[in-house]
Amino acid sequence: AQSVTQLDSHVSVSEGTPVLLRCNYSSSYSPSLFWYVQHPNKGLQLLLKYTSAATLVKGINGFEAEFKKSETSFHLTKPSAHMSDAAEYFCVVSDLDTDKLIFGTGTRLQVFP
Amino acid sequence: SQTIHQWPATLVQPVGSPLSLECTVEGTSNPNLYWYRQAAGRGLQLLFYSVGIGQISSEVPQNLSASRPQDRQFILSSKKLLLSDSGFYLCAWSVGRVLNNEQFFGPGTRLTVL
Numbered sequence: 001a002q003s004v005t006q007l008d009s010h011v012s013v014s015e016g017t018p019v020l021l022r023c024n025y026s027s028s029y030s031p032s033l034f035w036y037v038q039h040p041n042k043g044l045q046l047l048l049k050y051t052s053a054a055t056l057v058k059g060i061n062g063f064e065a066e067f068k069k070s071e072t073s074f075h076l077t078k079p080s081a082h083m084s085d086a087a088e089y090f091c092v093v094s095d096l097d098t099d100k101l102i103f104g105t106g107t108r109l110q111v112f113p
Numbered sequence: 114s115q116t117i118h119q120w121p122a123t124l125v126q127p128v129g130s131p132l133s134l135e136c137t138v139e140g141t142s143n144p145n146l147y148w149y150r151q152a153a154g155r156g157l158q159l160l161f162y163s164v165g166i167g168q169i170s171s172e173v174p175q176n177l178s179a180s181r182p183q184d185r186q187f188i189l190s191s192k193k194l195l196l197s198d199s200g201f202y203l204c205a206w207s208v209g210r211v212l213n214n215e216q217f218f219g220p221g222t223r224l225t226v227l
Binding site: 034043045049 | 162217
């Protein structure tokens, strides 16, 4: 079975400093991985996705993630945080056996001025 | 372009009352449709999904049900709400298999059961 683990439930950074949100996955085959963002009381929006092409994936709003098979990781990064980045972020893996998405428990990002 | 609508946006209901949440998708045909629930401080729990009209798969046994009366309409219902049904309900759609295809989420419905 496929699964994802988001290692931090909360991350706090100062505006202008780098962001790192960690995600490890477990999959019996080459996975497809996604990062979604959810602003308060809103739906989820796709930030980026990895589907076995380039291992470094660039997404919207300056975010990127690197697929590292040896570490089974798919960490989300951004060089410089903005106040508008404050939100909840979900790491997601596709499950081909059930044709469903498996969501992590989320990481809440706070950005301080 | 495709859009997804959910209503109502917020709902406060007493325990034991019925529920009907509606989701509609525009701009695409024969989408896969999903209902998720997000409880406070938790990730998303898949409740139901549908690959076509009248085809509903339930993920979690509970007092909720779903129906798909039209290609782009997905309804979440309950005959008698429980306190534990409170949460943020999200509808989503996709086309094709999840391998390469993202799911597009609606704005959500905040349900509070008192």
